[in-house]
Each structure stands twice: as structure tokens, then as C-alpha cells.
Amino acid sequence: MSVSVFAPISIGNVSVGFDTLGLAISPIDGTLVGDIVDIETLSDNSQPSEFVLTGTHSAKLPSNPRENIVWQCLQAFNKAMLDKQLDVKAIKIRLHKNIPVSSGLGSSACSVVAAFYALNEFYSCPFEPLELLKMMGALEGEISGSVHYDNVAPCYLGGLQLMLDTPDKIAQSLPTFDDCYWVMAYPDVVVSTKAAREILPAEYSRQTLIQFGQNLAGFIDASHRKDKKTAFACLKDVVAEPYRDLLIPQFKQAKSKLIELGSLAVGISGSGPTLFAVYDDFDIAQDASNWLQQNYLQSSEGFVHICKVDHQGTRKI
Known part of the structure; x- marks a missing residue:
């Protein structure tokens, strides 16, 4: 018995929805940008489970397997299984870490979602989607310091998700503009989530709160009405x-240039350093991609992808 699962990258906040909106995306060329988790049964069920780490960005993760979040997902999942009086097996679980950490692309969420989804599939889905989503959020929250679903929910469910604070529903799917291209540029500089949170003020003015509410409500309303101009405004x-x-580095300059090129919107993906720029014309999106390749990336490890909304979310491959 074996299973392999892919979890896509996501844009947290989507500018207008701090800790409230998240969008799953995938490159239009079919490249699987995200994390992959494989699970297979060990021949001897009496031996302990094993964890294997591979992938293009595995070197940045802890060398001790028990410090890896996928191993922690396995422990949490097994406990939940035993709480339901269900048997667990000795398995080999492998993480293919193919996106950088602290990138603003939902890196930890990708690992967590892929791991829980793969484990649930491996055991023939003993947990309902809401149960699984809560487990994902709790584990990802241990990494980031508090529970935020704005990467976990879109990564798991796909599409554009609005986070809700209700007992029975965590996220609500919203309409998207599927003719739009999301140009994503990761420059390869380090911006830790912790530092990005600490730089924010402890309090905001009444005017800022009003603007935040107006923008979020306006975006959601325009999305439902398919009013692209108002939504991105x-x-x-x-x-x-x-x-x-x-x-x-270079974010302000890049934003000015991308708007000059005709972007509908430019913003920071999650806590950065990845930025996104939205276009509804592929040729212009390609021009923006080329400019970012030459002017925004800080090393050969940086990358630019032209993406569209990923409506599938996490899936078996």
C-alpha cells in the first residue's frame, strides 16, 4: 500500500485580507510547485515508522527527523487515530521539500497539508474534511506561533478562501477571476515570519480599520458580481x-514598474519576500515576468512563475 500527495503553494492575505484571505495557485506550465508527501507500508509492522527528507530545498530544514513538521504531523495523526480506537501501521513517510522556507508561499502549510492529506488517504479517510482541516491548522499553528488558516485552507481546498470564525465552518470559497495571471517572484532573500509579524504595530488607527473593512468588503462584493475592475482596485x-x-529589497521599485506595465494589482505574498502581480493579458504578464527575472531576483535560487488559480488544492498524484 502506498500513496503520493501534492500540496500547492498559496498566497496568504492576498493584500486586502490580512489573516483572512488565501489563494491557491499553480504555474500554467504544469510545474508542481509545492510539497509532495509519499507514504508506504513497512514490511515489518513491529518496527518503528521512518521519515525520509528529499527535495530541492531540503537542506534548509532540521537534520533531526523528529524536528520536522511532517514527523510531527505523523505523531498527531496517530494520536487522533488511537483516540478513535483505530489501528496505526508502521510506515515510511517521505517529504519532497520543493519550495523554500520563509518564502511567503505557505511553505510550512504545504508540508502540513500534504502530510495530513496523505495519511488520511493512506488509512481510507477516517477523518472528515473539517476534522482534518482543524488538525492541519493546529499543527501549522505550533510552527507559526498561532493558528492561521489563510495558507492551510486554500492549500487544502483550492481556490480563494475566506477564513471564518465559526464553530462549524473554517473557510468559505469565494469566486475568482479565472482569466487572470498571477505572476509570482521569489527573490531569494530571508524574511522570517516572526520578523514580519514583529514589525507590525500593536495598534491601528480607526481610519486604517475603516479602510481595511471597506477594501475587504469591496473586494468580496465585486468578486461575486464579477466586477474585475472594482475588485482589483x-x-x-x-x-x-x-x-x-x-x-x-527592491519591492517598492518593482511595484512601481509592475503597475507601469499594466498590473491590476501588486502585493506581498504572505509575509514576503515573494511578490505577486496580477494581469489579464498573457503577453503583458510575460513582460512582467521577464522584468522580474532581470531586476527583482537576488540570486540564481530565486524564481518567477506565471500562475493561475489552483482550484484542485491538495490531491493524490
């Missing part, structure tokens, strides 16, 4: 970007 970050842009 509302896609402004008044909560985090005015402070976090100081942490990202």
Missing part, C-alpha cells in the same frame, strides 16, 4: 505592506 494592503515593504 480594492486589492490594497493597509495593514501589513506599509511596514513589511521595508524588509524586502
Whole structure:
């Protein structure tokens, strides 16, 4: 018995929805940008489970397997299984870490979601989606310091997700503009989630709160009405970007150039340093991609992808 699962990258916040909106995306060329988790049964069920780490960005993760979040997912999943009086097996679980950590692309969420999804599939789905999503959020919250679903939910469910604070529903799917291209540029500079949170003010003015509410409500309303112009005009970050842009080299210059090229919106993906720019014309999106390749990337480890909304979310491959 074996299973292999892919979890896509995501944009947390989506500018206008701090800790409230998340969008799953995938490159249009079919490249699987995200994490893959494989599980297979060990021949001897009496031996302990094993963890294997591979992938293009595995070197940045802890060398001790028990410090890896996928191993922690396995422990949490096994406990939940035993709480349901279900048997667990000795398995080999392998993480293919193919995206950088602290990238603003939901890296830890990718690992957590892929691991829980793969384990649930391996055991023929003993947990319902809401149960599984809560487990994912709790484990990812241990990494980031508090529970936030804005990467976990879209990574798992796909599409654009609005986070809800209700007992029976964590996220609500929203309409998307599927003719749009999301150009993603990771420059390969380090911006830790912790530092990106600490730079934010402890309090905000009443005017900022009003602007935040207007922009978020306007974006959601326009999305439902398929009013692209209004939706992207509302896609402004008044909560985090005015402070976090100081942490990202060349962000302000890049944003100005991308708007000059005709972008519908430009913002910081999650806590950065990845930025996104939205276009509804492929040729212009390609021009933006080329400019970012030459002017925004800080090393050969950086990358640019032209993406569209990923409606599938996490899936078996």
C-alpha cells in the first residue's frame, strides 16, 4: 500500500485580507510547485515508522527527523487515530521539500497539508474534511506561533478562501477571476515570519480599520458580481505592506514598474519576500515576468512563475 500527495503553494492575505484571505495557485506550465508527501507500508509492522527528507530545498530544514513538521504531523495523526480506537501501521513517510522556507508561499502549510492529506488517504479517510482541516491548522499553528488558516485552507481546498470564525465552518470559497495571471517572484532573500509579524504595530488607527473593512468588503462584493475592475482596485494592503515593504529589497521599485506595465494589482505574498502581480493579458504578464527575472531576483535560487488559480488544492498524484 502506498500513496503520493501534492500540496500547492498559496498566497496568504492576498493584500486586502490580512489573516483572512488565501489563494491557491499553480504555474500554467504544469510545474508542481509545492510539497509532495509519499507514504508506504513497512514490511515489518513491529518496527518503528521512518521519515525520509528529499527535495530541492531540503537542506534548509532540521537534520533531526523528529524536528520536522511532517514527523510531527505523523505523531498527531496517530494520536487522533488511537483516540478513535483505530489501528496505526508502521510506515515510511517521505517529504519532497520543493519550495523554500520563509518564502511567503505557505511553505510550512504545504508540508502540513500534504502530510495530513496523505495519511488520511493512506488509512481510507477516517477523518472528515473539517476534522482534518482543524488538525492541519493546529499543527501549522505550533510552527507559526498561532493558528492561521489563510495558507492551510486554500492549500487544502483550492481556490480563494475566506477564513471564518465559526464553530462549524473554517473557510468559505469565494469566486475568482479565472482569466487572470498571477505572476509570482521569489527573490531569494530571508524574511522570517516572526520578523514580519514583529514589525507590525500593536495598534491601528480607526481610519486604517475603516479602510481595511471597506477594501475587504469591496473586494468580496465585486468578486461575486464579477466586477474585475472594482475588485482589483480594492486589492490594497493597509495593514501589513506599509511596514513589511521595508524588509524586502527592491519591492517598492518593482511595484512601481509592475503597475507601469499594466498590473491590476501588486502585493506581498504572505509575509514576503515573494511578490505577486496580477494581469489579464498573457503577453503583458510575460513582460512582467521577464522584468522580474532581470531586476527583482537576488540570486540564481530565486524564481518567477506565471500562475493561475489552483482550484484542485491538495490531491493524490
